[in-house]
Amino acid sequence: xxxxxxxxxxxxxxxxxxxxxxxxxxxxxxxxxxxxxxxxxxxxxxxxxxxxxxxxxxxxxxxxxxxxxxxxxxxxxxxxxxxxxxxxxxxxxxxxxxxxxxxxxxxxxxxxxxxxxxxxxxxxxxxxxxxxxxxxxxxxxxxxxxxxxxxxxxxxxxxxxxxxxxxxxxxxxxxxxxxxxxxxxxxxxxxxxxxxxxxxxxxxxxxxxxxxxxxxxxxxxxxx
Amino acid sequence: xxxxxxxxxxxxxxxxxxxxxxxxxxxxxxxxxxxxxxxxxxxxxxxxxxxxxxxxxxxxxxxxxxxxxxxxxxxxxxxxxxxxxxxxxxxxxxxxxxxxxxxxxxxxxxxxxxxxxxxxxxxxxxxxxxxxxxxxxxxxxxxxxxxxxxxxxxxxxxxxxxxxxxxxxxxxxxxxxxxxxxxxxxxxxxxxxxxxxxxxxxxxxxxxxxxxxxxxxxxxxxxxxxxxxxxxxxxxxxxxxxxxxxxxxxxxxxxxxxxxxxxxxxxxxxxxxxxxxxxxxxxxxxxxxxxxxxxxxxxxxxxxxxxxxxxxxxxxxxxxxxxxxxxxxxxxxxxxxxxxxxxxxxxxxxxxxxxxxxxxxxxxxxxxxxxxxxxxxxxxxxxxxxxxxxxxxxxxxxxxxxxxxxxxxxxxxxxxxxxxxxxxxxxxxxxxxxxxxxxxxxxxxxxxxxxxxxxxxxxxxxxxxxxxxxxxxxxxxxxxxxxxxxxxxxxxxxxxxxxxxxxxxxxxxxxxxxxxxxxxxxxxxxxxxxxxxxxxxxxxx
Ligand code: SF4
Ligand code: SF4
Ligand code: SF4
Ligand code: SF4
Ligand code: FES
Numbered sequence: 001x002x003x004x005x006x007x008x009x010x011x012x013x014x015x016x017x018x019x020x021x022x023x024x025x026x027x028x029x030x031x032x033x034x035x036x037x038x039x040x041x042x043x044x045x046x047x048x049x050x051x052x053x054x055x056x057x058x059x060x061x062x063x064x065x066x067x068x069x070x071x072x073x074x075x076x077x078x079x080x081x082x083x084x085x086x087x088x089x090x091x092x093x094x095x096x097x098x099x100x101x102x103x104x105x106x107x108x109x110x111x112x113x114x115x116x117x118x119x120x121x122x123x124x125x126x127x128x129x130x131x132x133x134x135x136x137x138x139x140x141x142x143x144x145x146x147x148x149x150x151x152x153x154x155x156x157x158x159x160x161x162x163x164x165x166x167x168x169x170x171x172x173x174x175x176x177x178x179x180x181x182x183x184x185x186x187x188x189x190x191x192x193x194x195x196x197x198x199x200x201x202x203x204x205x206x207x208x209x210x211x212x213x214x215x216x217x218x219x220x221x222x223x224x
Numbered sequence: 225x226x227x228x229x230x231x232x233x234x235x236x237x238x239x240x241x242x243x244x245x246x247x248x249x250x251x252x253x254x255x256x257x258x259x260x261x262x263x264x265x266x267x268x269x270x271x272x273x274x275x276x277x278x279x280x281x282x283x284x285x286x287x288x289x290x291x292x293x294x295x296x297x298x299x300x301x302x303x304x305x306x307x308x309x310x311x312x313x314x315x316x317x318x319x320x321x322x323x324x325x326x327x328x329x330x331x332x333x334x335x336x337x338x339x340x341x342x343x344x345x346x347x348x349x350x351x352x353x354x355x356x357x358x359x360x361x362x363x364x365x366x367x368x369x370x371x372x373x374x375x376x377x378x379x380x381x382x383x384x385x386x387x388x389x390x391x392x393x394x395x396x397x398x399x400x401x402x403x404x405x406x407x408x409x410x411x412x413x414x415x416x417x418x419x420x421x422x423x424x425x426x427x428x429x430x431x432x433x434x435x436x437x438x439x440x441x442x443x444x445x446x447x448x449x450x451x452x453x454x455x456x457x458x459x460x461x462x463x464x465x466x467x468x469x470x471x472x473x474x475x476x477x478x479x480x481x482x483x484x485x486x487x488x489x490x491x492x493x494x495x496x497x498x499x500x501x502x503x504x505x506x507x508x509x510x511x512x513x514x515x516x517x518x519x520x521x522x523x524x525x526x527x528x529x530x531x532x533x534x535x536x537x538x539x540x541x542x543x544x545x546x547x548x549x550x551x552x553x554x555x556x557x558x559x560x561x562x563x564x565x566x567x568x569x570x571x572x573x574x575x576x577x578x579x580x581x582x583x584x585x586x587x588x589x590x591x592x593x594x595x596x597x598x599x600x601x602x603x604x605x606x607x608x609x610x611x612x613x614x615x616x617x618x619x620x621x622x623x624x625x626x627x628x629x630x631x632x633x634x635x636x637x638x639x640x641x642x643x644x645x646x647x648x649x650x651x652x653x654x655x656x657x658x659x660x661x662x663x664x665x666x667x668x669x670x671x672x673x674x675x676x677x678x679x680x681x682x683x684x685x686x687x688x689x690x691x692x693x694x695x696x697x698x699x700x701x702x703x704x705x706x707x708x709x710x711x712x713x714x715x716x717x718x719x720x721x722x723x724x725x726x727x728x729x730x731x732x733x734x735x736x737x738x739x740x741x742x743x744x745x746x747x748x749x750x751x752x753x754x755x756x757x758x759x760x761x762x763x764x765x
Contacts, residue, residue: 107349108459125459127458137383
């Protein structure tokens with residue numbers, strides 16, 4: 001037997017009058033008709049809050065809207081002069097962290113762009129130029145582009161990065177630009193941003209091979 | 225056939241087989257680094273340790289060891305069986321081997337893996353092997369724990385240039401000596417060797433030499449880790465973005481089986497690497513072949529040319545019709561050039577047009593000139609399908625293209641229809657000869673002398689952009705798979721031939737590749753790709 005498609009209770013069955021309970025209209029009393037008393041009642045509530053808030057503001061009794069947001073009293077803030085602090089792990093715009101020598105920590109491994117569900121990271125790997133001390137054994141991103149308009153701020157890229165090279169700790173919201181081109185963030189811009197603490201480097205320093213701090217490596221045989 | 229038992233599974237072996245070889249053939253994977261089916265046995269990585277049961281009636285060979293007892297908080301004496309490397313132990317009838325099924329083996333594999341990674345830099349993000357690295361795979365399968373060594377690792381030279389194609393990173397090397405054995409045994413040029421002992425050892429090139437023979441890229445390919453990298457592929461792509469097509473190398477008449485790894489997102493080929501085929505190339509390919517993948521995109525004819533100017537395909541076909549007007553009056557004045565560079569299908573389509581429809585009497589064959597050959601793989605004939613063309617057009621046998629230009633000079637022909645862009649003779653001679661003719665139409669994938677001299681050139685797909693059959697020097701017909709999407713206006717050669725035939729007013733009806741193949745071998749059922757695949761298990765060491 002073919003299955004009957006279950007009827008949708010919200011549509012009128014064909015050929016049948018709509019059944020249901022008739023709901024009476026509210027009675028149009030003189031009080032409702034003349035809306036003025038209701039308006040005054042609303043105004044009264046507004047004014048009560050207005051005077052109370054003004055008084056508390058004058059007397060310095062305003063609760064901290066950031067920390068005591070659930071308390072009685074004024075709970076609005078004067079953005080952007082006042083800002084609510086974001087939680088430690090708030091995901092803002094991306095940035096690329098730098099090494100001490102100013103080079104990008106990113107090694108263009110493409111782990112972030114592999115992990116990115118929105119596929120909005122585009123990287124081209126390159127080799128350092130002739131004469132560079134990292135030439136030959138390390139890669140760097142020749143281009144690094146993030147389409148912030150496609151990004152869904154999931155943070156997977158940050159999780160995926162094995163070098164702590166990409167972070168979302170700038171604390172910056174996506175800025176309202178008016179053209180798509182402006183949301184295409186390129187390497188230079190991403191390397192300009194700082195973390196919320198103002199630093200361009202990362203909190204996880206690492207002895208890179210080739211750094212003077214890196215123990216035990218001699219590069220005598222490494223002409224390339 | 226005599227059998228051995230691996231984890232309770234009976235598998236047959238041939239006289240002289242090692243355990244790992246018999247297992248490999250049966251599709252059982254015993255983890256290994258230093259063993260390679262095509263190389264001699266070194267048994268130095270110890271990853272393939274297995275437990276072999278003692279012969280009936282004999283006690284097992286046991287070793288006295290100390291094992292940590294967490295309850296007593298002390299080492300207590302214990303015994304464990306002596307494990308043997310499966311890559312070195314020869315099979316004997318009735319032998320019982322425990323591989324996955326033995327706790328001792330599992331423990332040993334974890335320990336070997338930990339040892340190999342003690343000094344390893346694990347710079348996988350920078351390493352080109354990441355994604356196809358044995359160390360990564362086996363770590364996950366057999367170890368999965370952190371390493372206990374706290375000391376700073378031993379640092380060895382990084383990015384040592386071995387030659388024009390290869391860069392070596394001693395830190396990542398696990399000294400399996402596969403590369404050493406490969407250069408000595410297969411490339412017959414023993415210029416690599418191991419220096420120092422223990423955890424200081426590294427691979428070095430002979431003094432005053434460079435790794436520059438014809439098989440350098442193979443050393444990179446046999447390296448199970450990222451110690452050897454090829455300059456050509458370094459940092460270009462990450463392997464997990466690549467797809468592989470099963471192709472036939474176009475470098476020479478040997479017809480090595482290969483994988484063409486390409487990035488489908490950008491339609492770019494990135495490397496050629498060998499595909500195992502015992503009968504043709506075993507496990508190897510030469511440098512020239514491995515780099516020949518570039519020809520799929522370089523020097524291509526992207527659009528049709530009419531008198532040297534870009535044109536649409538329709539316009540070019542119409543121009544071809546004009547050029548070839550009068551072809552029906554005297555078929556003897558038409559010369560048809562087949563191409564040893566093109567697949568059987570393309571050549572067959574042109575042959576059908578020439579013989580069945582036009583009635584042309586004279587066939588020629590074009591191709592690349594002879595080059596260097598060797599005893600290992602490389603043929604002097606640098607065309608992948610010479611034998612295929614000869615077999616298709618057996619009577620009368622097509623003549624070499626030099627004869628065509630002589631005949632043109634003698635005023636024998638007015639029209640030439642040609643496949644392919646490469647000719648063995650001087651390009652200038654060819655151009656001056658062809659310019660005398662009334663109509664020259666070429667179907668070519670590359671911009672070559674034949675395409676430039678033609679009045680109308682139609683853009684064909686390169687081998688990487690179409691399925692095709694090629695007959696190698698042994699007479700084996702091998703199929704090559706399409707990898708890339710066609711560039712520009714390029715269409716498969718047989719399709720262009722068919723279009724040209726229609727334009728000229730013949731009943732050429734080839735619409736799909738399957739039709740061409742059916743016409744070529746009417747009795748054989750069309751082989752399905754899946755059947756092909758099932759017939760040859762894909763194993764790679
Ligand atoms: S936050 Fe998510 S969507 Fe945005 S770039 Fe990173 S991985 Fe992609
Ligand atoms: S940002 Fe990190 S994950 Fe992305 S490519 Fe660079 S190193 Fe790799
Ligand atoms: S060889 Fe390369 S990919 Fe493999 S473990 Fe070492 S660094 Fe990582
Ligand atoms: S370079 Fe590679 S193939 Fe050669 S010994 Fe080292 S790990 Fe083995
Ligand atoms: S594979 Fe057997 S010891 Fe290396």
